[in-house]
Amino acid sequence: MIKKNDFLLIGAIVILCLAAFAFMLLSRKEGSKVIVYVDGNEYASFPLNEDVEYTVRKEDGAYNTFIIKDGKIDMIAASCPDKICVNERSKHYRNETITCLPNNVVLEISGGEEGDVDIIAK
Numbered sequence: 001m002i003k004k005n006d007f008l009l010i011g012a013i014v015i016l017c018l019a020a021f022a023f024m025l026l027s028r029k030e031g032s033k034v035i036v037y038v039d040g041n042e043y044a045s046f047p048l049n050e051d052v053e054y055t056v057r058k059e060d061g062a063y064n065t066f067i068i069k070d071g072k073i074d075m076i077a078a079s080c081p082d083k084i085c086v087n088e089r090s091k092h093y094r095n096e097t098i099t100c101l102p103n104n105v106v107l108e109i110s111g112g113e114e115g116d117v118d119i120i121a122k
């Protein structure tokens with residue numbers, strides 16, 4: 001038979017789990033810009049709050065097309081054979097990336113305060 005105290009304990013655990021989950025969600029910061037890296041070098045950056053479609057074109061003919069829409073990045077087309085980057089879900093949290101290994105193109109979401117410091121430093 002389950003005692004009343006057991007119910008209280010289970011209730012407390014459930015509440016703790018929910019609180020931890022909520023904290024995790026809240027502490028995930030929204031990114032503020034996208035940095036495009038090509039062959040490991042910073043190639044371009046875009047603010048996340050402006051919708052745009054952009055294509056990275058490399059000298060060897062490789063390309064990656066991505067869009068920024070509603071604050072999210074999404075790779076919509078690429079010349080790579082595996083299309084892993086195109087199949088990635090759209091991203092909008094800080095430090096999330098979409099990587100195209102064959103083309104060596106990385107889209108990285110960079111966040112608020114760090115981004116601001118960057119701009120001042122340049």
Ligand SMILES: [Zn+2]
Binds near residue numbers: 082084100102
């Ligand atoms: Zn790819």
